[in-house]
Amino acid sequence: QKEVEQNSGPLSVPEGAIASLNCTYSDRGSQSFFWYRQYSGKSPELIMFIYSNGDKEDGRFTAQLNKASQYVSLLIRDSQPSDSATYLCAVRGQNFVFGPGTRLSVLP
Amino acid sequence: DAGVTQSPTHLIKTRGQQVTLRCSPKSGHDTVSWYQQALGQGPQFIFQYYEEEERQRGNFPDRFSGHQFPNYSSELNVNALLLGDSALYLCASSLGGGGPDTQYFGPGTRLTVL
Numbered sequence: 001q002k003e004v005e006q007n008s009g010p011l012s013v014p015e016g017a018i019a020s021l022n023c024t025y026s027d028r029g030s031q032s033f034f035w036y037r038q039y040s041g042k043s044p045e046l047i048m049f050i051y052s053n054g055d056k057e058d059g060r061f062t063a064q065l066n067k068a069s070q071y072v073s074l075l076i077r078d079s080q081p082s083d084s085a086t087y088l089c090a091v092r093g094q095n096f097v098f099g100p101g102t103r104l105s106v107l108p
Numbered sequence: 109d110a111g112v113t114q115s116p117t118h119l120i121k122t123r124g125q126q127v128t129l130r131c132s133p134k135s136g137h138d139t140v141s142w143y144q145q146a147l148g149q150g151p152q153f154i155f156q157y158y159e160e161e162e163r164q165r166g167n168f169p170d171r172f173s174g175h176q177f178p179n180y181s182s183e184l185n186v187n188a189l190l191l192g193d194s195a196l197y198l199c200a201s202s203l204g205g206g207g208p209d210t211q212y213f214g215p216g217t218r219l220t221v222l
Contacts, residue, residue, distance in 0.1 A: 031209075090211075095156075095166060096141065098151045099150050100149055100150045
């Protein structure tokens with residue numbers, strides 16, 4: 001069973017700080033990596049995807065991928081209370097596999 | 109640009125019954141994937157439909173079946189409902205034929221089995 005692991009949290013950061021979310025995966029054949037945000041009672045919303053080693057920036061979000069270490073992370077700069085949600089890491093190998101999500105709480 | 113739509117929003121069934129959930133993909137998308145999300149967990153892949161055929165399947169029993177229509181919309185059918193089938197059922201659409209397969213989710217159908 002191919003797995004994706006995330007710390008369940010909650011991860012609490014003060015408003016304006018950098019939130020760092022981490023994800024590891026077991027399938028070395030994985031090709032694409034995604035971060036989704038899910039507010040309570042809502043469906044997942046795509047934040048960004050990455051498929052090359054290194055960093056990819058989009059506004060306040062930066063995704064980082066290290067295929068050798070089978071590790072992908074998401075940094076959120078200048079965290080806002082509205083960023084409080086569960087962040088899901090998804091990995092595309094043969095199938096789409098989601099991690100259990102990390103609950104982020106941004107404290108005003 | 110119409111996003112992914114799902115119906116119904118909520119559904120209550122009793123054990124042993126059958127249910128059909130519906131999904132219309134985002135405009136321009138031809139691939140539909142279905143997921144089950146239990147409370148507090150990440151979505152679990154059920155199956156994916158492309159060109160009206162089941163292309164991939166996750167670890168779900170045969171009670172879960174689906175269909176894709178020529179207009180790319182899709183149905184998820186669950187037979188002989190169990191209490192454990194209570195969950196949020198998510199449909200995601202993407203553009204098939206290769207590439208990163210970026211998936212966009214619909215609002216979900218909340219199924220409660222009593």
